[in-house]
Amino acid sequence: MFKATTSTQDPMILQLVPIVTQACEILREEYQHYCAGDAFDVERKADHSPVTQADYRSNNYITQALATISDLPLLSEEADNMPRQAWQRFWLLDPLDGTKEFLHKRPEFTINLSLVDGSQTVFAVLAIPCEQQIYFCPEDGMPLKLETDTGQWFEYIADETEKNIQIGLSQSAQHKPEYAEYLQDLATLTNFGVLKAGSAYKFCMMLEDQVDIYPRFHPTCEWDTSAGQCFIERIGGGLVDFKGRPFVYNQRETLLNAGFIAFKNTKMKTLALQALELMQKRH
CATH class of the missing domain: 3.40.190.80 (D-Maltodextrin-Binding Protein; domain 2)
Incomplete structure (x- = not known):
C-alpha cells in the first residue's frame, strides 16, 4: 500500500517524470481515438502478436526523449535487434505492454521501463496511462507512486493486515x-x-x-x-x-x-x- 509523502528529490526520477507523463498522454490520446472508432493502424508481427500505431508512437517519443537525458543504449520491444550482449548498463522498454488489452478496449495496459545493470534490474518505472499513475522503483529505497493529475506523491509501506x-x-x-x-x-x-x-x-x-x-x-x-x-x-x-x-x-x-x-x-x-x-x- 502507499501513503502520501512529499515530492521525491531523486534526480533520475525527476528527469523521467515529464517524459513518462507525456508518454502516458500519448497513449491515452491513442486509446481514445481507437475506442471512438477512428481509423487506426494495427499490424501483426512475425509471432502473430499485434502491434499498433500507439505502440510505435509511444516508442518513438520515449526513445527520443531518453536520448536527451541519458547516453545509455536502449533495448525496446518495438525497435530492431541490437548488439545487446556487450551492454553492461542499458534501458529496457516496452512502450505499450498489453496491446491485446488495448485492442479489447480494456484500459489495463502499461508502459514498462527499467534500467538493467549486468544481469539485474536496478531501477524501474511502471505507468498506467488510463489511471494517471506512475510507479517508480529507485535504485535505493522503497517504491514511489505519482498521481500525475494531482501531482501527489506516495511512498510504499508494507501492509501487515491479514486478508484473503x-x-x-x-x-x-x-x-x-x-x-x-x-x-x-x-x-x-x-x-x-x-x-x-x-x-x-x-x-x-x-x-x-x-x-x-x-x-x-x-x-x-x-x-x-x-x-x-x-x-x-x-x-x-x-x-x-x-x-x-x-x-x-x-x-x-x-x-x-x-x-x-x-x-x-x-x-x-x-x-x-x-x-x-x-x-x-x-x-
Missing part, C-alpha cells in the same frame, strides 16, 4: 488448462480469490495489495517482467522460474522468458511454490 489471498491471472489464462490445474493444487493449501487483468498491470496490483501470487505459464519477454520484478523484489517478494531461480536479464541469445511465479512476500512464496511442486509431481 488473491491470485492474479492473465485474461487469456482461462483458455490454458495449466492454470486450472495450478489453482486446483493451490486450493488444497489455502483459500483464495482470483483477479484477472492484463499485462504488467498485475505487478501494480501487487504493489497495491490487490494481488498476492501471479503465476504465468505462457511466454513473456524480458521487457514484460524486468520492471515488475524490480518492484516486487524491493518490497520483499520475488519472481522466479519453475526451479525457484530469479530471472536475470540480457544473459541469453533469446529475449523470450519461460514461465514464472511472482509472489508478494515470503509467505506467499512458500504457498506458490508448494502448489507448483504438487502440480509438477503429476507430470
Whole structure:
C-alpha cells in the first residue's frame, strides 16, 4: 500500500517524470481515438502478436526523449535487434505492454521501463496511462507512486493486515488448462480469490495489495517482467522460474522468458511454490 509523502528529490526520477507523463498522454490520446472508432493502424508481427500505431508512437517519443537525458543504449520491444550482449548498463522498454488489452478496449495496459545493470534490474518505472499513475522503483529505497493529475506523491509501506489471498491471472489464462490445474493444487493449501487483468498491470496490483501470487505459464519477454520484478523484489517478494531461480536479464541469445511465479512476500512464496511442486509431481 502507499501513503502520501512529499515530492521525491531523486534526480533520475525527476528527469523521467515529464517524459513518462507525456508518454502516458500519448497513449491515452491513442486509446481514445481507437475506442471512438477512428481509423487506426494495427499490424501483426512475425509471432502473430499485434502491434499498433500507439505502440510505435509511444516508442518513438520515449526513445527520443531518453536520448536527451541519458547516453545509455536502449533495448525496446518495438525497435530492431541490437548488439545487446556487450551492454553492461542499458534501458529496457516496452512502450505499450498489453496491446491485446488495448485492442479489447480494456484500459489495463502499461508502459514498462527499467534500467538493467549486468544481469539485474536496478531501477524501474511502471505507468498506467488510463489511471494517471506512475510507479517508480529507485535504485535505493522503497517504491514511489505519482498521481500525475494531482501531482501527489506516495511512498510504499508494507501492509501487515491479514486478508484473503488473491491470485492474479492473465485474461487469456482461462483458455490454458495449466492454470486450472495450478489453482486446483493451490486450493488444497489455502483459500483464495482470483483477479484477472492484463499485462504488467498485475505487478501494480501487487504493489497495491490487490494481488498476492501471479503465476504465468505462457511466454513473456524480458521487457514484460524486468520492471515488475524490480518492484516486487524491493518490497520483499520475488519472481522466479519453475526451479525457484530469479530471472536475470540480457544473459541469453533469446529475449523470450519461460514461465514464472511472482509472489508478494515470503509467505506467499512458500504457498506458490508448494502448489507448483504438487502440480509438477503429476507430470
